[in-house]
Amino acid sequence: MDHTPTDLSAVRRPIAQANGLPNAHYIDAGVFEEERNAVLFDNWAGLAVAADVPEVGDAVPITFLGMPLLVVRDKDANVRVFQNTCRHRGMILVDEPRKIEGAIRCPYHSWCYATDGRLVSTPHVGGPGQNTHESMDRALLGLIEIRSHIWMDVIYINISGTAAPFEDANADLISRWVEFDKPLHHGGADSRFELTVNCNWKLAVENYCESYHLPWVHPGLNSYSRLEDHYHVEAPDKYAGQGTLVYRQLKDEVGHSFPDFDALTDKWDTAAEYITVFPNVLLGVHRDHTFAIVLVPQGPEQTVEHIHLYYARPDTDAGLRARNTQQWKEVFGEDVFVVEGMQRGRHGVNFDGGRFSPAMDGPTHLFHAWVAGQLESHRSQSKAAE
Amino acid sequence: MSDLDKRLLAAHAQGDAAALVTLYREAADQTNDAQAQGFYLTHAHVFALEIGHPDTATLRQRLIDQGREAPLHPPNPPLR
Numbered sequence: 001m002d003h004t005p006t007d008l009s010a011v012r013r014p015i016a017q018a019n020g021l022p023n024a025h026y027i028d029a030g031v032f033e034e035e036r037n038a039v040l041f042d043n044w045a046g047l048a049v050a051a052d053v054p055e056v057g058d059a060v061p062i063t064f065l066g067m068p069l070l071v072v073r074d075k076d077a078n079v080r081v082f083q084n085t086c087r088h089r090g091m092i093l094v095d096e097p098r099k100i101e102g103a104i105r106c107p108y109h110s111w112c113y114a115t116d117g118r119l120v121s122t123p124h125v126g127g128p129g130q131n132t133h134e135s136m137d138r139a140l141l142g143l144i145e146i147r148s149h150i151w152m153d154v155i156y157i158n159i160s161g162t163a164a165p166f167e168d169a170n171a172d173l174i175s176r177w178v179e180f181d182k183p184l185h186h187g188g189a190d191s192r193f194e195l196t197v198n199c200n201w202k203l204a205v206e207n208y209c210e211s212y213h214l215p216w217v218h219p220g221l222n223s224y225s226r227l228e229d230h231y232h233v234e235a236p237d238k239y240a241g242q243g244t245l246v247y248r249q250l251k252d253e254v255g256h257s258f259p260d261f262d263a264l265t266d267k268w269d270t271a272a273e274y275i276t277v278f279p280n281v282l283l284g285v286h287r288d289h290t291f292a293i294v295l296v297p298q299g300p301e302q303t304v305e306h307i308h309l310y311y312a313r314p315d316t317d318a319g320l321r322a323r324n325t326q327q328w329k330e331v332f333g334e335d336v337f338v339v340e341g342m343q344r345g346r347h348g349v350n351f352d353g354g355r356f357s358p359a360m361d362g363p364t365h366l367f368h369a370w371v372a373g374q375l376e377s378h379r380s381q382s383k384a385a386e
Numbered sequence: 387m388s389d390l391d392k393r394l395l396a397a398h399a400q401g402d403a404a405a406l407v408t409l410y411r412e413a414a415d416q417t418n419d420a421q422a423q424g425f426y427l428t429h430a431h432v433f434a435l436e437i438g439h440p441d442t443a444t445l446r447q448r449l450i451d452q453g454r455e456a457p458l459h460p461p462n463p464p465l466r
Contacts (some may be wrong), residue, residue, distance in 0.1 A: 074461075074464075078464045079464075080464050080465070101436070101437045101438045102434070102435050102436050102437050102438030102439065102442065103435040103436055103438075105432065105435070105436040110432050112432060112435045112436065114461065116461040116462065116464075117461075117462070118458070118459065118461055118462075120435060120458055121431065121432055121435055121455075123428045123429070123431075123432050124425075124428065128421060128424070128425050129421050129422075129423070129424025129425040129427070129428055129454055130424065130454055131428055131449060131454050131455045131456075132454070132455065132456050138456070138459065139459050142462070145462075145464075145465040146465070147465050147466065148464070148465065148466065149466055165466075166466075
């Protein structure tokens with residue numbers, strides 16, 4: 001770290017006295033890099049969804065925080081994540097999404113890798129027509145695999161390899177939503193969209209976590225969903241979000257709605273919850289659909305939101321799906337000016353991170369405190385290693 | 387340039403991996419030069435690997451029998 005560490009002491013104070021993260025955490029390239037390591041690489045960060053690679057051999061290259069990665073569904077239908085880099089001379093292996101029919105062949109010297117990452121051919125490595133060499137142990141030269149885990153169809157990765165197993169790190173949330181631990185059917189091409197927003201990725205989380213803004217930013221929701229119909233979801237150092245008690249199903253002109261997930265308890269007749277899986281995945285659950293938003297930071301001041309909608313059955317009505325997608329596009333679109341406005345606001349050099357409403361901003365403060373905790377922990381480890 | 391060379395170049399130009407498997411194997415079978423045969427067989431095998439050609443295992447075995455290739459090692463489970 002080649003910059004002076006930011007002062008995080010005010011962030012982890014009790015909410016009534018706390019300030020938010022300092023401006024540098026939204027606009028400074030050095031702090032962005034520090035958070036990349038301490039917050040996103042050291043934890044289980046969302047990368048993509050399994051529906052991005054639905055069939056065996058599907059391969060999608062993704063640049064995540066500067067790292068070239070490759071998501072592949074291998075021949076045994078396992079989703080794997082690799083560094084998209086040949087072990088020979090470091091060439092990028094796959095440039096665009098495509099189907100791997102057999103092996104991944106490096107376009108440079110044609111070293112070949114199985115979809116499970118094994119190095120299966122090193123042509124001429126021992127001279128013309130001699131494809132082995134005693135110093136080239138293929139068992140040690142497979143693609144570098146990144147630790148991954150799939151939950152609610154989202155592919156989470158732990159790049160540092162040091163996080164607790166996903167099921168342990170997120171045990172409470174998995175338990176909270178165990179009723180949705182069943183097949184989720186991606187709605188397909190009409191049920192995915194992207195938003196490129198000019199803000200730091202954390203602002204999207206912060207806005208998502210709280211219901212305080214709903215009546216002001218989403219007045220359409222407010223007509224049937226009053227502020228007092230919402231509740232905070234607060235699990236310190238684990239996850240944060242909000243819930244509603246008055247979810248109403250979308251219906252078409254003749255009153256059809258999506259089928260419900262099987263065997264939900266009565267709570268979900270009218271409840272819905274919106275929770276951030278720290279650090280960068282926003283999930284929503286309802287009786288008849290779920291969604292996932294994977295936030296992929298492009299730099300300190302830009303983020304791409306990858307949005308996916310899921311249903312209880314594979315054969316839902318296309319017209320209804322289109323309506324639902326449109327509805328969420330409008331809601332998430334309404335948030336863009338807010339997150340971009342907060343981003344611009346953080347160039348005000350005298351802004352002190354802002355204050356939190358003790359009554360209304362609990363989940364957002366909880367996220368700030370978690371980020372600060374991750375950074376402090378990382379800093380102390382780095383110091384101990386010096 | 388031989389007819390085979392022309393067909394090989396055309397297959398490369400078109401990115402036709404299936405044709406490259408066939409043509410490199412043909413080249414290997416036509417030559418009496420052991421090193422040239424190893425070279426051509428290697429290329430046939432690589433393009434076969436790339437497209438999951440049904441003759442991949444046979445081509446690999448020919449290379450193994452000539453001391454030019456090694457058997458596959460077993461895969462690792464996904465890293466979770």
